[in-house]
Amino acid sequence: MASMASRRSPALATLATGFVILWIIIASFPFLWTLWGSFKVQGDFFSKADWTNALWGTRTIVETGGAFTTNGYSGAWIEQEFWRATMNTFIVVFFTVIISLTFGTLGGYALARSGFRYAFWLLMIALVFRAMPHITLVSGYLLPFFEWNVWGHLPTSIIVLVAINQPFTLWMLHSFFLNIPKDLDESAMVDGCTRFQAFRHVIIPVMWPGVVTTGLFSFLLAYNDFAVTAMLLSQENQTMIPKIASFLGSTFEEGNVMFAVAAVVSAAAPLFVLILFFQRQIVSGLTAGAVKG
Amino acid sequence: MPHKTFFWFIFPSLAAMFLFIALPIVSVAFQSLYIEHEQVLIEVENCGPFGCETETVVDNEATAAIRQAEPLGRFNGLGTYFDRGHLATAEISEAWSTRESFSGFLSEVMNLPFYRALAFTLTYTFVCTPILILLGLAVALGVNGLPKAFKGPTIFVSLLPMIITPLIGSLILFWMIDAEGIFGKTLQVIFDDPELSLKASPALTWITLIVYGIWSSTPFAFVVFYAGLQTVPEDTLEAAMVDGASRWERIRYVVIPHLMPLVVFITLIQLMDNFRVFEPIIGFSAQANASSLSSIIFDDLRGDIARFNSAAATSMLTIIGVAILLTPVLIRTWRDFNRKRA
Numbered sequence: 001m002a003s004m005a006s007r008r009s010p011a012l013a014t015l016a017t018g019f020v021i022l023w024i025i026i027a028s029f030p031f032l033w034t035l036w037g038s039f040k041v042q043g044d045f046f047s048k049a050d051w052t053n054a055l056w057g058t059r060t061i062v063e064t065g066g067a068f069t070t071n072g073y074s075g076a077w078i079e080q081e082f083w084r085a086t087m088n089t090f091i092v093v094f095f096t097v098i099i100s101l102t103f104g105t106l107g108g109y110a111l112a113r114s115g116f117r118y119a120f121w122l123l124m125i126a127l128v129f130r131a132m133p134h135i136t137l138v139s140g141y142l143l144p145f146f147e148w149n150v151w152g153h154l155p156t157s158i159i160v161l162v163a164i165n166q167p168f169t170l171w172m173l174h175s176f177f178l179n180i181p182k183d184l185d186e187s188a189m190v191d192g193c194t195r196f197q198a199f200r201h202v203i204i205p206v207m208w209p210g211v212v213t214t215g216l217f218s219f220l221l222a223y224n225d226f227a228v229t230a231m232l233l234s235q236e237n238q239t240m241i242p243k244i245a246s247f248l249g250s251t252f253e254e255g256n257v258m259f260a261v262a263a264v265v266s267a268a269a270p271l272f273v274l275i276l277f278f279q280r281q282i283v284s285g286l287t288a289g290a291v292k293g
Numbered sequence: 294m295p296h297k298t299f300f301w302f303i304f305p306s307l308a309a310m311f312l313f314i315a316l317p318i319v320s321v322a323f324q325s326l327y328i329e330h331e332q333v334l335i336e337v338e339n340c341g342p343f344g345c346e347t348e349t350v351v352d353n354e355a356t357a358a359i360r361q362a363e364p365l366g367r368f369n370g371l372g373t374y375f376d377r378g379h380l381a382t383a384e385i386s387e388a389w390s391t392r393e394s395f396s397g398f399l400s401e402v403m404n405l406p407f408y409r410a411l412a413f414t415l416t417y418t419f420v421c422t423p424i425l426i427l428l429g430l431a432v433a434l435g436v437n438g439l440p441k442a443f444k445g446p447t448i449f450v451s452l453l454p455m456i457i458t459p460l461i462g463s464l465i466l467f468w469m470i471d472a473e474g475i476f477g478k479t480l481q482v483i484f485d486d487p488e489l490s491l492k493a494s495p496a497l498t499w500i501t502l503i504v505y506g507i508w509s510s511t512p513f514a515f516v517v518f519y520a521g522l523q524t525v526p527e528d529t530l531e532a533a534m535v536d537g538a539s540r541w542e543r544i545r546y547v548v549i550p551h552l553m554p555l556v557v558f559i560t561l562i563q564l565m566d567n568f569r570v571f572e573p574i575i576g577f578s579a580q581a582n583a584s585s586l587s588s589i590i591f592d593d594l595r596g597d598i599a600r601f602n603s604a605a606a607t608s609m610l611t612i613i614g615v616a617i618l619l620t621p622v623l624i625r626t627w628r629d630f631n632r633k634r635a
Contacts, residue, residue, distance in 0.1 A: 034468065110298075131615045163312065
């Protein structure tokens with residue numbers, strides 16, 4: 001479908017392609033470099049002598065006998081117990097996504113079907129809440145949570161993350177439910193269903209694409225969170241991201257940085273898989289809000 | 294939908310937001326009016342071989358007891374807001390009356406923690422946002438012209454900097470710009486300065502953080518623009534071409550007006566997100582040279598003694614900042630809403 005209007009001169013096409021290639025390098029090189037470097041020793045990853053050492057692993061061969069080493073990974077996962085943080089992350093993320101979506105679908109559906117003015121106001125308030133820096137809310141939680149002895153536990157941060165996630169989930173699902181024709185559930189109600197039965201039997205079967213997309217973003221919010229989990233979880237309940245931050249805080253011993261590098265690569269891996277499988281949903285989710293205005 | 298049904302549907306979501314977003318704001322407001330108890334001082338008489346002398350020491354036990362009994366501290370009114378760590382009104386008027394030059398006054402002000410953080414937060418927000426919008430548009434136009442087979446993988450790679458956890462993304466770049474990392478080393482060679490370090494001066498740190506901000510948010514602008522480009526009316530483009538419009542003129546007068554609503558959308562989202570810049574400062578260990586409103590709250594809470602009241606006052610000031618930032622948007626949406634109803 002190369003129409004007349006989209007044809008370009010060869011010089012322009014070369015320029016545009018060159019620009020895109022440059023962008024691809026800028027976007028991906030840091031990840032490839034860190035992935036490669038995570039299998040080296042610190043002397044290569046931070047090379048005092050020659051940067052090509054990081055490519056060939058000169059120091060790595062001297063220190064470990066091979067060009068690749070998994071010392072960073074075993075140090076992080078076993079010695080520093082990164083597996084524990086991974087499990088905590090899994091628990092937090094799983095429950096945050098499930099609860100957010102349950103609350104969000106109910107609320108989003110109600111907002112999409114109510115014609116009253118207060119529905120609009122609720123959406124506006126949600127927009128203001130969405131803009132709130134998370135750390136300002138955290139400073140509101142800390143003292144009460146200490147007093148009530150709920151600080152440090154996983155359920156506390158799950159419910160906090162669910163709440164922080166609600167404004168976004170509501171907006172997204174609300175605009176998604178607006179796309180499902182009103183006639184669908186209204187005809188079910190004419191046939192004698194209550195509102196909830198109509199929701200249960202008519203809307204739920206057709207809402208999954210929107211829920212999956214929203215779920216992805218809830219996942220990202222919970223997985224990527226640092227402010228809430230770093231402040232609200234005790235040492236033994238730490239999730240991955242605060243754990244990585246605490247690797248850095250510990251003294252700069254030789255090799256300790258490589259633990260952090262390995263942990264960073266480990267924590268980034270699930271995100272790569274996520275984009276690989278859900279690229280289309282992520283793109284459509286990012287644009288959903290935009291197209292609606 | 295009847296009010297009652299609506300209420301039950303929205304109740305869980307509303308309850309969560311009320312308890313964990315609205316109430317914490319009240320809690321922050323409340324905390325900011327208090328200040329931690331002063332240390333309890335007692336006079337002790339020390340009698341030695343050369344006579345007795347009285348000495349004032351801190352009664353740690355009593356201090357701990359009173360702090361335990363009233364963790365909120367004592368009432369301080371708006372005092373915390375105007376102290377040196379926040380609005381610092383006294384210091385500013387002092388600096389203004391003794392100023393020798395305006396730049397001297399500015400540098401005095403920039404030594405105050407709150408204004409330093411505010412300056413960085415605003416610079417970051419208003420430098421990153423326009424640049425990443427332009428860059429995102431350029432990438433979107435470039436990718437749109439690629440053969441179909443390359444589009445998918447390009448979009449995959451482009452999403453990485455945005456999807457990656459901010460702390461992880463900033464750490465990855467932080468290791469690369471280290472004086473012994475690949476970028477840091479390359480810069481030393483280019484500028485022929487073996488002492489060059491991006492972490493050394495505030496200006497370089499600011500630039501590094503802003504570059505990170507652009508790197509991590511350009512994909513968002515790119516994806517939104519790319520989706521918008523798919524809906525540009527082909528007929529209009531061809532009509533413009535028949536009328537003799539050059540390629541640049543077609544972009545300027547057809548494509549960009551079509552994408553304008555998206556620019557507004559991206560600007561709104563990015564202003565909100567950039568205003569709460571936080572993780573990069575932790576990832577780049579940049580607290581010494583750059584701090585944002587969020588990061589000074591974090592430092593207050595994370596210090597040896599958590600300074601809840603100081604953090605709360607900064608939080609309130611930040612929330613006011615967010616409100617100011619959002620006002621134009623809210624007014625606009627309100628007008629749109631009324632127009633639709635009318």
